Amino acid sequence: MPFALNPAAVWPIVLLCLSNVFMTFAWYGHLKVKSSPLYLVVLISWGIAFFEYCLxxxxxxxxxxxxxxxxxxxxxxxxxxxxxAGFSVFWLKESLTWNHLIGFTLIAAGAAFVFKA
Structure with a gap:
């Protein structure tokens, strides 16, 4: 029997991935353009966040x-x-260190317990 994925299980993951791209740019994208006035950055971020919420x-x-x-x-x-992590490396040009990777791994390991029956 072919493997069939439940759309209700897959679509949330796809939509959350897309929404997180918008959220990350809304929250952190402005760090690359510090010359913009804060009020303008807030308004632009708010506009970007709208699309995050739509997803x-x-x-x-x-x-x-x-x-x-x-x-x-x-x-x-x-x-x-x-x-x-990808945004930080590719957009902000910041390095991820071992302590970041270990911390992220521990958070992910903790998250796995939420799915234990």
């Missing part, structure tokens, strides 16, 4: 069919760490 809210609504709220939050946090 995150449906992700959670769909995902709650198969995941608990705690599991959805945990998925979102792990996705946030992965996307932020």
């Amino acid at each position: 995150a809210v449906p992700a959670n609504r769909i995902g709650h069919q198969v995941y608990s709220a705690a599991q959805l939050k945990t998925i979102q946090e792990v996705i946030t760490l992965v996307i932020f």
Whole structure:
């Protein structure tokens, strides 16, 4: 029998990945352009965050069919760490050190306990 994925289990992960890209740019993207006035950065970030919400809210609504709220939050946090790590390296040009990687790994290991039955 072919392997079939439940769309209610997959779509939230896809949508949360996309929403986290927007969220990360809204929260941290401005760190690369410090010459912009703070009020302008806040308004632009708010506009970017709108698209994050347009993806995150449906992700959670769909995902709650198969995941608990705690599991959805945990998925979102792990996705946030992965996307932020890439963003930090590729957009902000900051290095990730061993202590970052170990810390992120420990957070991910802790998150795994949320999914234990």
